[in-house]
Amino acid sequence: MKCMGANELAGETHLIVAYAILIGSLALYANWLWSRYRNVANSPASTLEARTPHPRDGEE
Amino acid sequence: MSYPVLRIKGTTVLRGSRTVVEDINLDVISGEILCLTGPNGSGKSTLLETLVGLHAPRSGEVVMPLPDQESIPIRDSRGRRTPVPGLSIALQTDGACLDETVIERLKTASMVAGKSLADETIHAAMEKWALSHRSEDRLAVLSQGLRKRVSILAAILPAMQSSEPRIILLDEPSEGLDSASRNLLHDSIFSLKEKGHSIVIATHDEAIIEISDRTVEISSGTISVSGSSHHVDDPPFTDATPTGNAVSALGRWILALEMRNPVDTVQRIVPALLALFLLRSIGLDAISDGAPSSLAFYILVPALIAILVRPALIDRLKERRSGDWWRAHLGRSIRPLSSIVGSPWLLPIPLTYLSFMVLSNSSPDIDPSAYAWLWLPALSMLDIGAAATAIHMLVSGFERSTAVAASLMMAILVWPFLMLVDATTEILYEGMHFDIGFDTPLGLIICSSLIAASVWGAAVIIPDE
Amino acid sequence: MVRIPAHATALLTLGSVGLVATIFLGITWAPDVNPSQWRAPAAYRIIFLHVPFAWTSFLAFSMLFWGSLRWYLRRTERSWRLVQSGSDLGLLFGFGVITSGPIWGMAEWGVPWDWADLRLNTFALLTALALFIVMARRSQPDHDSTRDTIAAVGLFGFILVPITAVATTIYQKRHPGVVIIESEESGLDPAIRTVMLLGFVSVTLLFIGFSIISDKLYSAEAEIELNLKALDEMHGGE
Numbered sequence: 123m124k125c126m127g128a129n130e131l132a133g134e135t136h137l138i139v140a141y142a143i144l145i146g147s148l149a150l151y152a153n154w155l156w157s158r159y160r161n162v163a164n165s166p167a168s169t170l171e172a173r174t175p176h177p178r179d180g181e182e
Numbered sequence: 183m184s185y186p187v188l189r190i191k192g193t194t195v196l197r198g199s200r201t202v203v204e205d206i207n208l209d210v211i212s213g214e215i216l217c218l219t220g221p222n223g224s225g226k227s228t229l230l231e232t233l234v235g236l237h238a239p240r241s242g243e244v245v246m247p248l249p250d251q252e253s254i255p256i257r258d259s260r261g262r263r264t265p266v267p268g269l270s271i272a273l274q275t276d277g278a279c280l281d282e283t284v285i286e287r288l289k290t291a292s293m294v295a296g297k298s299l300a301d302e303t304i305h306a307a308m309e310k311w312a313l314s315h316r317s318e319d320r321l322a323v324l325s326q327g328l329r330k331r332v333s334i335l336a337a338i339l340p341a342m343q344s345s346e347p348r349i350i351l352l353d354e355p356s357e358g359l360d361s362a363s364r365n366l367l368h369d370s371i372f373s374l375k376e377k378g379h380s381i382v383i384a385t386h387d388e389a390i391i392e393i394s395d396r397t398v399e400i401s402s403g404t405i406s407v408s409g410s411s412h413h414v415d416d417p418p419f420t421d422a423t424p425t426g427n428a429v430s431a432l433g434r435w436i437l438a439l440e441m442r443n444p445v446d447t448v449q450r451i452v453p454a455l456l457a458l459f460l461l462r463s464i465g466l467d468a469i470s471d472g473a474p475s476s477l478a479f480y481i482l483v484p485a486l487i488a489i490l491v492r493p494a495l496i497d498r499l500k501e502r503r504s505g506d507w508w509r510a511h512l513g514r515s516i517r518p519l520s521s522i523v524g525s526p527w528l529l530p531i532p533l534t535y536l537s538f539m540v541l542s543n544s545s546p547d548i549d550p551s552a553y554a555w556l557w558l559p560a561l562s563m564l565d566i567g568a569a570a571t572a573i574h575m576l577v578s579g580f581e582r583s584t585a586v587a588a589s590l591m592m593a594i595l596v597w598p599f600l601m602l603v604d605a606t607t608e609i610l611y612e613g614m615h616f617d618i619g620f621d622t623p624l625g626l627i628i629c630s631s632l633i634a635a636s637v638w639g640a641a642v643i644i645p646d647e
Numbered sequence: 648m649v650r651i652p653a654h655a656t657a658l659l660t661l662g663s664v665g666l667v668a669t670i671f672l673g674i675t676w677a678p679d680v681n682p683s684q685w686r687a688p689a690a691y692r693i694i695f696l697h698v699p700f701a702w703t704s705f706l707a708f709s710m711l712f713w714g715s716l717r718w719y720l721r722r723t724e725r726s727w728r729l730v731q732s733g734s735d736l737g738l739l740f741g742f743g744v745i746t747s748g749p750i751w752g753m754a755e756w757g758v759p760w761d762w763a764d765l766r767l768n769t770f771a772l773l774t775a776l777a778l779f780i781v782m783a784r785r786s787q788p789d790h791d792s793t794r795d796t797i798a799a800v801g802l803f804g805f806i807l808v809p810i811t812a813v814a815t816t817i818y819q820k821r822h823p824g825v826v827i828i829e830s831e832e833s834g835l836d837p838a839i840r841t842v843m844l845l846g847f848v849s850v851t852l853l854f855i856g857f858s859i860i861s862d863k864l865y866s867a868e869a870e871i872e873l874n875l876k877a878l879d880e881m882h883g884g885e
Contacts, residue, residue: 133689136754140693140747141670144700148666148853151739152659155860162649162867167874198790199876240722240791261719576803579796585786590779591800593772594807597814600762604821620820629817633810640806645799646719 184211186247187349187380188233188256188266193242195225195232202228204403205242210382212347215375217391218384220400226384227274227353229400232257233382234266234351234510238646261646265513266349270295272337274353274384276329277507279498280322281439284313287321287336293431294511295340295348303343311335311366320442330358338370347378356387368393428512429519436523439498446494450526451533453491454484458537466543477545478606481537485530485560486599489567490592495524496578518642521572527564534560548610555614555623559602562627565634566598572641579645594637598630605630649867651860658856665849669695673842687754695842697747699850701770704740706854708773708804711737711780715801718794724869727794730801732861734780736854741774763819769811776804789872 188210195202202225210216210233218226231237232244235257243258246266255262270291271277278287285304292299308314311331321329334355341348352371356364368389374381375395383390391397396409440446461469461480469480499505499520508516534556542548570592577588605626619625673695680688714729748767749759761767780797787793 133687133691133754136687136690136750137692140690140750141696143746143750144696144743145666145670147739147743151735151857155857155864158864158868159649159651159860162864162871165871167871167878196791198788238791238795259722576796576799579792579799580783580787581790581793582787586783587779590775590782591803593775594810594814596762597768597811597818600818601814620817626821629814633814633817636806636810640803640810644802644806646795 184213186210187212187347189245189247189253190233191243191245193232193244194240195228195237196240197225197228197237201240201403203232203400203405206405208398208405208407210349210380211395212380213375213378214380214396215371215390215394216380216382217394217397218382218400219386219391219397224400225403226400229398229405230351230353230382230384231273231506231510234269234271235263235513236506236510263514263646265511265515268295268346268348269351269511270337270340270348271351271507271510272333272353272355273503273507273510274357276321276333276502277504278321278329278333278336279439279501279504281320281443281498282435283318283320284308284324284332285317286435286438287332288339290431290435291336292340292343293434294428294508295344296427297340297343298427299339299343304339307335307339307342311363327358327360327363330355331363334367338374341374341377341379342370344379345377347380350374350379350381352381352383352385354385355383356385356390364389429515432508432512432516432519433523436495436498436520440494446524446526447529449494450488450491450529454488454529454533457487458484458533458540461537462540466541469541470543470545474611475603475607477542478603478610480541481534481556482559482563482599482603482606484537485533485563486566488529488533489526489563490570490589490595491526492574492588493524493526493571495520495571496574496583500578500583517572517575517645521575521638521642522568525564525567525571530563530567531557531560534563542610549613551613552610555609556606558614558623559606559609559627562598562602562605562631562634565631565638566595566602569595569598569634569638569641572638576641576645595634598634598637601626601630601633649863651863655856655859655863658852658859662849662852662854662856665845665852666696669842669846669849672845677839677842678836685755686757687751690751690754693747693751695846696850697744697751698843699846700740700743700747701766702847703850703854704737704744704770704774706851707733707736707740708777709733710858711777711801712805715798715805718798719802722791722794724866728862728865728869730780730794730797731784731865732858734777734784734801735861736857737777738774738781739857740850740854741770741777744770745774763815763822765812765815765819768815769808772807772811773804776800776807 186209190206190208192205192207194204194206206229218229220226228237232239233256235244238257238261239259241259243262244256245253245258246256246264247253254264254267256266257263282290285308288304288308289299292304305314305317308317313328313331313335316324316328321332324332334352337350337352341350355367359367364387371381371383371390372393383394385391394409396407399406399408461483469477499508505516508520512519535553538553538556573591574588577583577586577591580586604621605623608621608623608626614623616622616624618628620629673692677692677695680691685691710729711733714726714731714733717723717726718730745767748770752761753759780800783793783797783800787797
C-alpha cells in the first residue's frame, strides 16, 4: 500500500487496457457497420425494382 | 339443430416468412364433417392447427362463438389463447413421444378429454383397430402405419364414448393406413357424425371427401367452401379451462416417461457427481482452508449443476410434435405445468447430503445438528431448478433451439444461489434457528425462493405459447 | 439503395472528436486524485468513459425493451428494427461497462466483481441478455415466431431489472458494499466533472449516430431480403 510507484503503475496499466477495450470495441462496431454498408450498397438485389426479371442481366 | 362451434374471423396466418392463408373467414358447424382439401403445401394442416390455436395469427382471430355473451377467444393476434373445449386432435405426425406405450397413449388421450375410460372399453377399441397385440409396446417399435392407427384412435376414442358433442380434428388420417383400416376410419367418422360430433379433416382421400358435408378448398392463401350448411343459433359449450384430469394427465405422462427411460435424471446426475468427485480430489484441506462460506458453496455446487441442465422433457415435447398435441389440448397452461413437473424434484436433497458427507471432513467447527437441516436449502434449490427449467422452455421456443445459448439467461439465478450458500453457511457453523431476517437461514432461504419464483413467473407468463 | 444521412455521419465525427478530447483532457487536464485515499489513483480515469458507456448502454437497453414491447403488441417492422439496433448497441456498450468496471475494480478494490453492486450486476445481466438476443437473431431463421420468442426474451430481461435490484439489495444487506464509488460525485473537482460531461456528450452523440445508421442498414437489409425472396420465386418459376 505504501509503495506508491507500483500502485500508480498498476493503475496506469489498468487504465490503458480499459481504454483500449472501450475504444477498440467502438471501432470494431463502426467497422462492422461500414462493412454492412458496403454489402448493402453493392448487393445486386438492392436495385431489383429497376431491373428485368433476370437478375444478372443488365447489371450496372 | 346445428350451430357454429368454431369460427375463424379475418385471419391471416404466416408459417415462417410465407403467408399461408390470408384474411379468411370460416365456421365449423356442429355435427358436420368438414374436409380441408388442396394440393400438398397449400396450408391444410396450418388451417387445421390454426383452428385449435396452435398458430398465432398475424391478424384476425379464432373464437368459439357463444350465445348472448362474448365468444371464447381460442387464439388471436393480440396473444389471447384458450384451449378449445371438448377437443381431440390427431396431428399429421404422431403427436406423441415414442417412449409411450400404445395403451398409455390411449389412456392419456382419454384423460385429457376428461373421460376416464374403463380398461375393457379401451381394450375393445384396440381390438377393433387391430392394436391389442401391441398394447404394451412402445410407439418407437411400431411401424408408421400402426402409429397412425394409434394416433387416430386416441383422437376419436373419447368422442366415441361421449354423449356430449365434441370436436375432432384429423390431419391426413388415411395417410399410411391399409385398406381395412381406411374402411374402419370411414365408418368411424360417419358414426361420430351420427352422434352429433363435429369432425374437421385435412385430407386428400376421395372417400372421406365424399362422405363430408362441406369441403374447403385452399389455394394460394384463399379458401372456397362448397356444400351447404344450415345455421341455427347457438347453444354453448361451457367449460373452457382444461380439466383437472387433463392437468394430472400431463403430470403422469411426464413422470411415466422419465421412469421408463430416465434420461433426465442421468443427464443431471452425471455432471453433478463428476463435479463432486473433482472437488473431492482437490483435497479436503484446500476446501476447509477457504472462507467460511466456501464449504457451503462446495456442498451446494453439485445440486446447482444438476438443476441447471437442460431438461429431457423439452426433447420429449419436441419428439413427433408431442408438445404441440399437448398445447392443442391444454393451451397456455402447458408451460407453467411442465416447467414444474419437469424439474428435477428428487435430486437436490440427496446430492446435497452426499456432498456434505464427501466434503465436510467431519470438521469440529461444524454444528452437530447441521445435517438435520441441510434439506432446507436443498429444497429451496428446487425453486431455482424450476426457474432454470422455465428459462430452458422459453429458449426452446426457437425454431433452432439447439443454436441458442440458454445459459446466458441463467445468470440471474446466481443471487438466489448465493443466498442459499449464505443460509447453508449459517446452518453449518451456527446451527439452524428460526428468526426471520436478511441474515438468518430462514430469511435467506425464503428470499432465495421468492426471487427464483419471480424469475420462473417471468419466464412462463410472458411467452406467447 | 441505402443512403447514410449526413447528420448521422456528422454526429459520429463530432462524437469521435469529443471522445479523443475526453481521453486527452482526462489524462492531461483532469487533476490527480489524492493518492492516500485511492489504491490505484491512475485508474480512476477509467470513469471518464466507463460512466458515459453505462449511460448509453442504458439507452440501448431501453430501446431494446421498447422495441420488444412494441413488437409484442403491434408486430411492426419498425419495432423489430428497434430490437435489432437496441440489442447490438446494448451488447456493445454493455460489454464496455462490464469489462472496464472489473478492470477498475481490480485496480481499486483488488477484486474484479462485487456481487452486492447493483449497477454492475444489472448491466452484466442485461449485457448477457443482449448477447443472447444477438446470437439468437443471427442463428435463427427470421420468422414471426422467432421474433416473438426474442421479444419475449427482451421483456423477460426487463423484468430481470427489478428482480436483480431486489436480489442485490437483499444480498447487500448481508455483505455490505465493498466500496462506495460514485456517490461522491457531487464533491468532484470541477475539471473532473467537465471532462466527464464531455465524455457523456461524446458517447451519447456516437450512440445516436450509430442508432440512426444501424436503423437505416437494417431497413435496407430487410428490403434486400425481400428482393432476394422475389428472386427466389422468379428462379423457382423458370
